[in-house]
Amino acid sequence: MSNPLAAVGRIFLSFLATVGRLSMFTGRSLSAVVTPPFYWRLCLQQMMTIGYYSLPVVGMTALFTGAVLALQIYLGSARFGAESAVPNIVVVGLTRELGPVLAGLMLGGRVGAAIAAELGTMKVTEQLDALITLQTNPFRYLVVPRLVAATITTPILVLIADIIGVMGGYLVGIHRLDFNSAVYLKNTFDFLEAMDVTSGLVKAAVFGFLIALMGCYHGFNSKGGAQGVGKATTDAVVSSLILILISNYFVTEAFFSQ
Amino acid sequence: MMTDTPRLELIDVHKSFGPKVVLNGLNLALSQGESVVVIGGSGTGKSVMLKCILGLLHPDQGRIRIDGEDTVDLRGTERERILTKFGMLFQSAALFDSLTVWENVAFGLIEGAGMEREAARIIAIDKLAKVGMGEDMAEADPAGLSGGMRKRVGLARAIATEPDIIFFDEPTTGLDPIMGDIINNLITECVQDLGATTLTISHDMSSARTIADRVAMLYGGKIIWAGGVDEIDNCGNDFVDQFIHGREDGPFALEVT
Structure with a gap:
């Protein structure tokens, strides 16, 4: 019978090894970001793939989240006669928290999986080796454009998601909850502070970086054919979603701890 | 034109993956313009040998020299400079x-x-x-x-x-005999045009006979026989003899069973 302590030790050592490998991968990636050559064309392509093509799914998520938020807050606040707070709470909830987190989770599923599957397939079909033999650094050619594109486009997506989400809440507020249109909009914008939006966009940039990093890391480390690529894809999605939730707490602490 | 310094030289190269020893003191030298085909069974380390030369894997021990320059520890731009000398045809073609x-x-x-x-x-x-x-x-x-x-x-x-040096990784694997022959002839023509040194790894003896000036057999992590392509049929090595004739009985069979 195996020693349970040994099993725990093995798991812990394996965890430390993974942290070490991921740290080295992150270091090489960041080093490649600041050293030439920089592939602008690939970066723009990735911005289209990651940003533009994710717009429908992020937009739909934001629209219905804003709508549901307005309904739920109305029902809850009606218990103590604070229905007028609906626009204020919808806009703050969306810009600070739900916009970036839900967009991050959707992108983690869509973009993180796509990156891991693409790079994983390149790994198992020797395309990464081919890149090296053609004197091209895979970190600069594959990782940097994805990291930069995801870090830049996720805040833009979240800004659009914030607007669409507020619009979802507004539509429900006007048509379902009988708010006055001008009052709803006035309450929304009067209550909103720059820091609410800024903190959400910073979170989005962090989430975008983590999603691309996890996709690239697991894609580069996939092995063993189709099954390996499938595992890399799953690992990329799961790890990016977990990291989004963990980092969300720390970024929130950093902004609002005082 | 032949020179004294080998174009490519592997000296006592070792590579293991955990307890599995893949290369165990591999020695091989290629002269300028020479075409060498390394034959050997699956899993004998032929691809690992190529990856060690290209820097995709780091040997545990030994030296790899390109035009006399030791390349094992080269990194970054120095490695990229050495890689400009190489071209490679991957087994799956590895097209983007x-x-x-x-x-x-x-x-x-x-x-x-x-x-x-x-x-x-x-x-x-x-x-x-x-x-x-x-x-x-x-x-x-x-x-x-x-x-x-x-x-x-x-x-x-x-x-x-x-490039000065071209690697061919199983160039005819997965092709029908006619297409295999076409690829072999294309390799021969292209290489003659360039005057390049080539290292091919293959299971296909027909391919080896067409492409090679010299054939080397990799077994147990080292080259156990090397000689001219015209010597291979009478080399006197039981492993080579069994491999080139594709016989079930022989020294390989003892290990498979």
Whole structure:
């Protein structure tokens, strides 16, 4: 019978090894970001793939989240006669928290999986080796454009998601909850502070970086054919979603701890 | 022209993966313009040998010299400088699915050598013609090509930068005999045009006899026999004899059972 302590030790050592490998991968990636050559064309392509093509799914998520938020807050606040707070709470909830987190989770599923599957397939079909033999650094050619594109486009997506989400809440507020249109909009914008939006966009940039990093890391480390690529894809999605939730707490602490 | 310094030299190269010893004191030298085919069973370390030379794997021990320069510990730009001397045809061709056929062929020229796209395209079309593919294929998607066509594109990519040393990893694996023969002849013609040194790994004896000046057999992590292609049928080595005749009985069979 195996020693349970040994099993725990093995798991812990394996965890430390993974942290070490991921740290080295992150270091090489960041080093490649600041050293030439920089592939602008690939970066723009990735911005289209990651940003533009994710717009429908992020937009739909934001629209219905804003709508549901307005309904739920109305029902809850009606218990103590604070229905007028609906626009204020919808806009703050969306810009600070739900916009970036839900967009991050959707992108983690869509973009993180796509990156891991693409790079994983390149790994198992020797395309990464081919890149090296053609004197091209895979970190600069594959990782940097994805990291930069995801870090830049996720805040833009979240800004659009914030607007669409507020619009979802507004539509429900006007048509379902009988708010006055001008009052709803006035309450929304009067209550909103720059820091609410800024903190959400910073979170989005962090989430975008983590999603691309996890996709690239697991894609580069996939092995063993189709099954390996499938595992890399799953690992990329799961790890990016977990990291989004963990980092969300720390970024929130950093902004609002005082 | 032959020179005293080997173009490529592996000296006492060792490589293990955990407890599994793959290369165990491998020695091999290739002269300029020479074509060597390394034969050996599956899992004997032929691909590992190529990856160690290219720097994709780091040997545990031993030296690898390119034109007399020790390359084992080279990194970054120094490694990229050495890699400009190499071309490689991968077993699966390893074409980039996101690029067209001509962009695949021109990749080393554009990204590696920094050539303008238009100039690189002209060279790519010329190299495609050398492997029997017309300009009409230049814009094709690699994913839609047959195995033989993919190998041709891979070969065009391997020779596009006119490298000094070219590696061929199982160039005829997965092809029908006719297409295999076409690829063998294309390899021979292209290499003669370039005057390149070539190292091929293969299971295919027909391919080896067509391509090779010299054949070496890898077994147990080291070269157990090497000689001219005309000597192989009477080499007196039981392993080589069993391998080239594809017989079930022999020293390999003892280990398989």
